[in-house]
Amino acid sequence: MSVLCIVAHPDDEVLGVGGTLARHTAEGDDVHICILSDGVTSRYEDTDAADAEIERRRERAERAARILGATVSLHDFPDNRFDTAPLLDIVQTIEAEITEHNPDIVYTHHYGDLNVDHELACQATVTATRPLADSSVDRVLAFETLSATEWSVPKPDNAFQPTSFVNVNQHLDTKIDALSVYEAELRDSPHPRTIATVRQNTEVWGSKAGVPAAEPFEILREVRR
Template identity: 30%
Template sequence: MNSKLFAQKPVDDGGTPESTWQEWGRSFPELDLTGCSRLIVVAPHPDDEILGLGGTALLATLSGIDVHVVSVTDGGASHPDSPTVTQPEMEHLRRSESDRAARVLGIPAPVRLSLPDGKIRENRQELTDRLSSILGDSSTGTWCASTWRGDGHPDHEATGEAAAKACADTGSRLIEYPIWAWHWAEPDHAAVPWERARRVALPSDVQAAKSAAADEFTSQIAPLSDHPADAPILPRHAMERLLRPYETVFV
């Protein structure tokens, strides 16, 4: 949907600074979790669940909601030209990182579907079917939180589309969380459904726990070596947009 907008703004160029978002000053209603007894957080890659919705997942857990994470891929394609780490080694690293991050937040380790990283759209029907099986009977108050269908990253958008179809098939409630939209979009950007936005305020201890969990993803936030192909996927300016004292979802 918005992959061209994302492609036009390379991550290294910085994108929209966090200071611009903070100066915007637009407020959104708080997300009401009433009626949610089970929250399934769907992450295209290991780390999306923490960076996009880690604080909300922790708050839900603390309020007695049964929280689980589904990791669609193992994230092996993050550094395709790395001279340091092979794809199987990267997959192992990222699985280990997300397991540690889950322990920091006190949520179960992710359920891993191990679909090919970078090829979720080609496997969207399989993902839809597997998510439908996981969501099951919506009469139990199941909500599904997935990356936004318009996030720009092809894997994020395809995951959101599969989650939306699975929710339609099972009657589960869908909420969507943006990650890369904060990079390529700007305040009041017409491609973003701001009217559907809801905010989750994170108390200081929850924000600190999310930050600590995010620190586990060293393969993504720190260089693997001095080689240009080993540069961080999530440089500091990207992390600033994802470690705010609040999270935003679309309902």
């Protein structure tokens, strides 16, 4: 089985779906992570400082992917400004990744996330994975990203309501190891993006699904061929 994970920024892949990706690779699946933006340039006015941090983030993304057993590619859409890029460009980038990796399953952000890059990454992914006759994609699932999904303005049409759960109990330590690579993106408690909160969150979702630890997903599309 081939798996493709489409995320906006480095660390989103681990926060949202790291345990599931680790489980896929442990079960022998091919996993590739597509990161659409560097995730840091919006924080810097100095170009040299931004370039140095971009390189550090690239190295961290590659290290995290190795821990998960995945490969990774990074693109250069403007951080926290996906709404300034033509949506078609994002769609075509994802389509190229799909052509290269021929995935059966695609994971991406939830459409209701507070972060505009997450929202548009989801929209572009759903567009790129439209169910054409020659498509390899059987399932498209949206994941929760702590400090983005739960912080969105609540509306009836954007709530994260998971319909699928993956037991990641045996792979939770791998998720935490990969997340620790992104130490600079973690925060002090109380905050959703701490090691303790990430671990506890999988346990809460697990208790709702009847397993020790779980990552939750909302099924955006499923085709049974």
